Amino acid sequence: MNEIYKxxxxxxxxxxxxxxxxxxxxxxxxxxxxxxxxxKSTLIGRLLYDSxxxxxxxxxxxxxxxxxxxxxxxxxxxxxxxxxxAAEREQGITIDVAYRFxxxxxxxxxxxxxPGHEQYxxxxxxxxxxxxxxxxLIDARKGVLTQTRRHSYLAHxxxxxxxxxxxxxxxxVDYDEAVFKKIVADYRSFAESIGILDFTPIPISGLAGxxxxxxxxxxxxxxxxxxxxxxxxxxxxxxxxxxxPFRMQVQWVNRPNLDxxxxxxxxxxxxxxxxxxxxxxxxxxxxxxxxxxxxxGDLEVAVAGQAVTLCFADEIDCSRGQIITxxxxxxxxxxxxxxTVIWMDEDELVPGRAYWLKIGPQTVTASVAHPKYxxxxxxxxxxxxxxxxxxxxxxxxxxxxxxxxxGGYDESRDLGGFILIDKMTNRTVGAGLIHFALxxxxxxxxxxxxxxxxxxxxxxxxxxxxxxxxxxxGSGKSTIANIVxxxxxxxxxxxxxxxxxNVRHGLNKDLGFTDSDRVENIRRVGEVxxxxxxxxxxxxxxxxxxxxxxxxxVRSMLPPGEFIEIFIDTPLEEAEKRDVKxxxxxxxxxxxxxxxxxxSPYEPPEAPHIRIDTTKxxxxxxxxxxxxxxxx
Amino acid sequence: MSIMTxxxxxxxxxxxIHIMREVVSEAEKPVMLYSVGKDSAVMLHxxxxxxYPSPPPFPLLHVDTTWxxxxxxxxxxxxxxxxxxxxxxxxxxxxxxxxxxxxxHGSLHTDMWKTEGLKQALDLHGFDAAFGGARRDEEKSRxxxxxxxxxxxxxxxxxxxxxxxxxRTYNARKNKGxxxxxxxxxxxxxxxxxxxxxxxxxxIVPLYYAAERPTVKRDGLLLMVDDDRFPLNxxxxxxxxxxxxxxxxxxxxxxxxxxxxxxxEIIQEMLLTTxxxxxxxxxxxxQAASMEKKKQEGYF
Numbered sequence: 001m002n003e004i005y006k007x008x009x010x011x012x013x014x015x016x017x018x019x020x021x022x023x024x025x026x027x028x029x030x031x032x033x034x035x036x037x038x039x040k041s042t043l044i045g046r047l048l049y050d051s052x053x054x055x056x057x058x059x060x061x062x063x064x065x066x067x068x069x070x071x072x073x074x075x076x077x078x079x080x081x082x083x084x085x086a087a088e089r090e091q092g093i094t095i096d097v098a099y100r101f102x103x104x105x106x107x108x109x110x111x112x113x114x115p116g117h118e119q120y121x122x123x124x125x126x127x128x129x130x131x132x133x134x135x136x137l138i139d140a141r142k143g144v145l146t147q148t149r150r151h152s153y154l155a156h157x158x159x160x161x162x163x164x165x166x167x168x169x170x171x172x173v174d175y176d177e178a179v180f181k182k183i184v185a186d187y188r189s190f191a192e193s194i195g196i197l198d199f200t201p202i203p204i205s206g207l208a209g210x211x212x213x214x215x216x217x218x219x220x221x222x223x224x225x226x227x228x229x230x231x232x233x234x235x236x237x238x239x240x241x242x243x244x245p246f247r248m249q250v251q252w253v254n255r256p257n258l259d260x261x262x263x264x265x266x267x268x269x270x271x272x273x274x275x276x277x278x279x280x281x282x283x284x285x286x287x288x289x290x291x292x293x294x295x296x297g298d299l300e301v302a303v304a305g306q307a308v309t310l311c312f313a314d315e316i317d318c319s320r321g322q323i324i325t326x327x328x329x330x331x332x333x334x335x336x337x338x339x340t341v342i343w344m345d346e347d348e349l350v351p352g353r354a355y356w357l358k359i360g361p362q363t364v365t366a367s368v369a370h371p372k373y374x375x376x377x378x379x380x381x382x383x384x385x386x387x388x389x390x391x392x393x394x395x396x397x398x399x400x401x402x403x404x405x406x407g408g409y410d411e412s413r414d415l416g417g418f419i420l421i422d423k424m425t426n427r428t429v430g431a432g433l434i435h436f437a438l439x440x441x442x443x444x445x446x447x448x449x450x451x452x453x454x455x456x457x458x459x460x461x462x463x464x465x466x467x468x469x470x471x472x473x474g475s476g477k478s479t480i481a482n483i484v485x486x487x488x489x490x491x492x493x494x495x496x497x498x499x500x501x502n503v504r505h506g507l508n509k510d511l512g513f514t515d516s517d518r519v520e521n522i523r524r525v526g527e528v529x530x531x532x533x534x535x536x537x538x539x540x541x542x543x544x545x546x547x548x549x550x551x552x553x554v555r556s557m558l559p560p561g562e563f564i565e566i567f568i569d570t571p572l573e574e575a576e577k578r579d580v581k582x583x584x585x586x587x588x589x590x591x592x593x594x595x596x597x598x599x600s601p602y603e604p605p606e607a608p609h610i611r612i613d614t615t616k617x618x619x620x621x622x623x624x625x626x627x628x629x630x631x632x
Numbered sequence: 633m634s635i636m637t638x639x640x641x642x643x644x645x646x647x648x649i650h651i652m653r654e655v656v657s658e659a660e661k662p663v664m665l666y667s668v669g670k671d672s673a674v675m676l677h678x679x680x681x682x683x684y685p686s687p688p689p690f691p692l693l694h695v696d697t698t699w700x701x702x703x704x705x706x707x708x709x710x711x712x713x714x715x716x717x718x719x720x721x722x723x724x725x726x727x728x729x730x731x732x733x734x735x736x737h738g739s740l741h742t743d744m745w746k747t748e749g750l751k752q753a754l755d756l757h758g759f760d761a762a763f764g765g766a767r768r769d770e771e772k773s774r775x776x777x778x779x780x781x782x783x784x785x786x787x788x789x790x791x792x793x794x795x796x797x798x799x800r801t802y803n804a805r806k807n808k809g810x811x812x813x814x815x816x817x818x819x820x821x822x823x824x825x826x827x828x829x830x831x832x833x834x835x836i837v838p839l840y841y842a843a844e845r846p847t848v849k850r851d852g853l854l855l856m857v858d859d860d861r862f863p864l865n866x867x868x869x870x871x872x873x874x875x876x877x878x879x880x881x882x883x884x885x886x887x888x889x890x891x892x893x894x895x896x897e898i899i900q901e902m903l904l905t906t907x908x909x910x911x912x913x914x915x916x917x918x919q920a921a922s923m924e925k926k927k928q929e930g931y932f
Contacts, residue, residue, distance in 0.1 A: 011900055011901070015897070016896055017826065017882060018900075019830065022823070023639060023831065024639055025639060026639060027639075027640035027643050027644075095792060096792075097776065098772075098776050099768045099818070100769075100775065100777050101768070107640070108821075108824075110638040125796060126796045126797050141870060177886055233811055238636070238643070243635075251657060252656060254685070255686075256686040260685060264653055264683075266646060266649075266650045266800070294681065294684065295683065295684040304634075305638050305642075305643060305644050306638065306642070307682070358801055359658065359801070360801065414799065415797050416828075417799050426805040426806050426810075428798075429793045431798050433795065486670065
């Protein structure tokens with residue numbers, strides 16, 4: 001008799017013993033992936049059904065739904081049990097990850113049923129990121145397909161160390177050993193080519209129940225484990241993590257009163273004991289552990305996976321985002337990395353743009369360089385790529401605005417996995433897996449100079465600033481900027497005007513008008529403007545600078561209060577009517593691509609320091625207004 | 633070095649604590665939805681653990697319908713006091729004025745008191761993150777919801793456009809007016825909840841334990857006559873030994889006949905039972921995909 005069925009008797013006869021056993025169960029999280037008709041949902045349905053996780057009322061609903069919208073005729077369509085969203089049931093496909101739960105004598109399982117379609121890759125990645133094991137389903141009649149390769153690649157990429165190759169629908173190939181062996185051999189040669197060294201192949205039938213919870217009589221030639229046995233006994237990643245050096249990212253500083261200061265977080269790897277020497281990164285300060293605090297009393301030792309609060313013997317600085325490590329094996333600190341980036345947003349990656357990068361509890365500003373290559377996830381080929389669009393995976397360099405402590409992703413998902421967040425929409429647009437740090441930044445030291453920016457400014461008797469004019473082409477930026485500079489010169493102010501067209505003749509002549517070139521254009525102008533303010537100048541710029549995130553990037557380069565955003569607000573119709581340079585006519589005729597306002601967006605400032613409505617005042621009046629507001 | 637294998641409950645506990653600490657660090661004004669049920673009891677217990685020795689740094693919010701069981705109100709006030717937390721009780725003033733009740737107003741009762749009431753309370757206090765005790769094993773659309781679930785300024789959930797959620801790195805960023813619903817118990821099952829209550833000795837509403845209670849049978853549900861607002865159409869309440877597997881508004885919550893008076897007995901009964909937990913709630917049976925629809929509109 002199967003173990004699952006023995007449980008019932010134990011529950012009925014001796015609930016206390018049952019609870020005692022259940023209490024000591026471990027937990028395995030796994031995903032199932034495969035193509036549309038490989039029988040994923042049927043397999044999960046069977047695991048749930050066999051472990052009695054489907055109740056009578058759910059079964060009644062399921063039977064009714066199966067008859068109404070099912071794909072199995074009069075039989076139960078287990079897919080309906082798993083496809084939870086209305087749109088999924090209508091379209092008969094899985095869109096988003098569904099989490100299901102079941103337990104056996106030994107373990108509790110969380111299974112993430114992940115969608116197979118390429119367009120839902122980001123949802124598969126979501127499910128895979130928390131899994132210890134992946135069950136890759138293959139239809140025995142079809143063998144290794146493109147989707148099989150894609151799913152295996154993604155599961156391996158995201159760091160799943162245990163793979164099960166479930167060759168399903170064996171009943172439809174007469175339980176032929178040769179078919180099974182051929183598929184396993186095909187898969188092995190592919191798997192080795194992408195670095196998967198080990199996997200567990202099992203011949204099954206989800207529909208007939210072969211080799212899922214019990215050994216099938218139909219496959220006498222198979223002597224490996226049945227699926228459930230394997231799931232129950234495979235070694236847990238979390239156990240292996242305990243053998244690594246101690247690391248904990250600080251989430252929250254607990255400070256209820258002056259006498260207590262604790263650092264709360266979840267231990268990413270290793271163990272920590274009272275009295276252990278620790279080091280905090282990036283500061284590098286050291287101390288020893290004086291307490292491991294929990295509501296249930298202090299602990300002597302805590303291990304990877306536990307959420308604890310640590311106290312130090314010494315008062316050293318430590319805050320959210322920093323990492324507490326074993327003092328003798330600290331982690332690296334860097335601000336440039338090579339990483340695999342998985343793009344997950346409808347809007348493509350804009351290389352050079354500032355995104356939020358969240359790694360563990362720490363959020364910093366970061367930019368992604370042009371990808372070195374993109375991976376064709378169906379063929380594993382490396383392709384040249386200018387950017388990454390939805391579901392694309394590529395390798396690129398990442399630069400952060402400050403040093404961050406990190407680890408390689410293959411060592412730790414916590415220390416080496418990050419997400420990218422769009423600064424405007426706040427959507428999670430990408431995920432990254434750190435390979436290693438680039439040493440460049442560490443080798444270029446900052447040369448300290450004796451004449452400071454304050455000194456430069458004091459000699460000119462003025463407060464340096466950047467008057468950043470933004471607006472559509474033909475809005476009047478250059479005209480107004482020019483008048484402002486003339487007026488300031490008359491007032492004996494030291495200024496410099498950076499004009500969009502002029503800069504493109506020299507410094508930025510290598511750049512075009514794609515989104516990423518526009519970002520780089522503004523980044524360089526921002527850096528030049530910054531150098532000029534350090535020399536004490538008042539810098540006036542006239543660039544369309546259509547994107548909020550890039551204007552924000554320049555603002556963040558400068559000391560607070562030195563970036564003055566001036567919105568030259570001319571409606572598109574008006575600018576197009578003026579069309580001083582004849583560019584709108586060309587753009588409308590299709591001779592000019594990526595023209596702001598026509599086929600490239602302009603994002604107006606939400607809260608500019610000064611807004612100039614050019615339909616209500618002349619350029620001369622605008623310049624007076626700007627000076628009046630800024631120069632006391 | 634000796635290896636310490638964490639049990640599934642220890643891992644679930646750590647996960648929930650991690651989630652709560654993230655919210656407190658990233659949200660401007662978090663709140664914990666407290667419905668006084670067993671899941672809320674577990675969530676509150678975990679909050680105490682997450683921030684100890686500090687009290688949980690957010691208030692509890694009870695979106696009240698005025699129709700909860702009397703035992704629930706008693707435990708609510710006591711639990712908040714013991715945790716050292718502020719308790720905010722919100723009753724939708726429009727529903728109060730219109731005298732909305734579960735006997736005369738059907739699904740309007742849930743819409744007005746719970747869905748609208750919740751939105752009002754969140755807007756009124758400007759909460760930008762709200763913890764809820766929902767679990768993925770409860771219902772099919774919940775099984776697909778993220779742990780950090782984004783809501784638009786009008787509190788809508790877009791199930792087809794959820795943010796990817798990787799590892800335990802949660803994106804809690806949002807623009808002004810938008811908010812997050814956060815579910816620290818997402819990966820817990822009903823059995824996990826019961827077992828944890830048992831192990832941690834967490835106080836729960838006595839209605840979960842079997843006792844002799846006055847009941848009537850109506851529309852296939854066994855309802856408890858908890859106060860004299862219950863209109864009896866010639867029915868005579870019968871004393872039965874009953875308990876509740878889930879708690880909500882008393883006129884909408886079906887009891888089960890039971891003799892289970894201890895937690896192990898409750899767990900035993902639950903494990904041997906053949907109907908799911910939410911069956912005792914009238915709300916889910918209204919229409920197919922009803923929970924997904926309610927959630928899109930802002931129901932927790």
